[in-house]
Amino acid sequence: MIKLNLEVKTNEEKRIKEYLEENVSETLADKINNGVHIIKNDKELINKKDLSGFMNYASAEARKLVNNNVRCACIEDTTVFGWAIHYFEEDSIEGKLYNLDGTENKPEIKSKPIEKPKEVKPIIKQNPQQNMFDLMLKMESEEKEEIIINEELKIDQKTGLVETTKDLKESFDEQITILLCSVFGDKLEVK
Numbered sequence: 001m002i003k004l005n006l007e008v009k010t011n012e013e014k015r016i017k018e019y020l021e022e023n024v025s026e027t028l029a030d031k032i033n034n035g036v037h038i039i040k041n042d043k044e045l046i047n048k049k050d051l052s053g054f055m056n057y058a059s060a061e062a063r064k065l066v067n068n069n070v071r072c073a074c075i076e077d078t079t080v081f082g083w084a085i086h087y088f089e090e091d092s093i094e095g096k097l098y099n100l101d102g103t104e105n106k107p108e109i110k111s112k113p114i115e116k117p118k119e120v121k122p123i124i125k126q127n128p129q130q131n132m133f134d135l136m137l138k139m140e141s142e143e144k145e146e147i148i149i150n151e152e153l154k155i156d157q158k159t160g161l162v163e164t165t166k167d168l169k170e171s172f173d174e175q176i177t178i179l180l181c182s183v184f185g186d187k188l189e190v191k
Contacts (some may be wrong), residue, residue: 001022002020002024002026003030004018004024004033006019006032006050006051007050007051008171009051009052012055013052013054013055014081016051016054016081016084017051019081019084020032020084020085021030023081023083023085024088028085028088028089031088031089031174032088033042034046035049036086038097041107042099042120045099045100046097046098046100046102047091047095047097048095048096049093050095050096051093053087053095053096053176054083054084054087057083057087057093058080058142060089061077061083075096118167156181
């Protein structure tokens with residue numbers, strides 16, 4: 001039986017390793033134990049595969065077989081063992097990449113140049129409709145103690161209370177309607 005230098009972390013990985021040790025050729029065992037020389041980004045590297053990488057590969061292959069609406073599926077052992085042989089035999093499948101000196105290859109992270117934010121020009125509307133926020137800012141900038149609207153209502157800026165100089169018999173709804181009409185003008189419909 002051929003001995004493979006594969007680290008086992010789970011019982012499933014142990015079963016795959018045992019199968020491989022009983023069934024691989026000496027050529028495949030050499031690929032598994034020593035890795036394969038590849039050229040990537042004009043650099044010679046060693047591609048080494050491990051059981052953890054195989055488990056990810058097998059999981060992806062199983063998903064391909066399963067219908068999207070199925071909650072679970074069973075894959076036969078012979079299919080999974082066939083995937084194991086294919087995974088370790090196929091040179092185009094990448095595992096961990098190492099430099100020729102045995103250190104792990106860490107690809108360069110190319111940073112994008114920082115782009116200066118474009119100047120945002122404010123959009124000026126024709127006849128902009130005032131909103132309550134704009135009205136409040138206007139009130140603060142004028143620094144008035146109170147604002148008189150239609151000479152019947154006044155707003156105390158410090159307390160925010162609406163005071164009326166009219167007869168208090170008018171309903172609250174009428175007072176609010178007057179206030180809103182004076183703020184929003186003809187943009188407001190009263191029904």
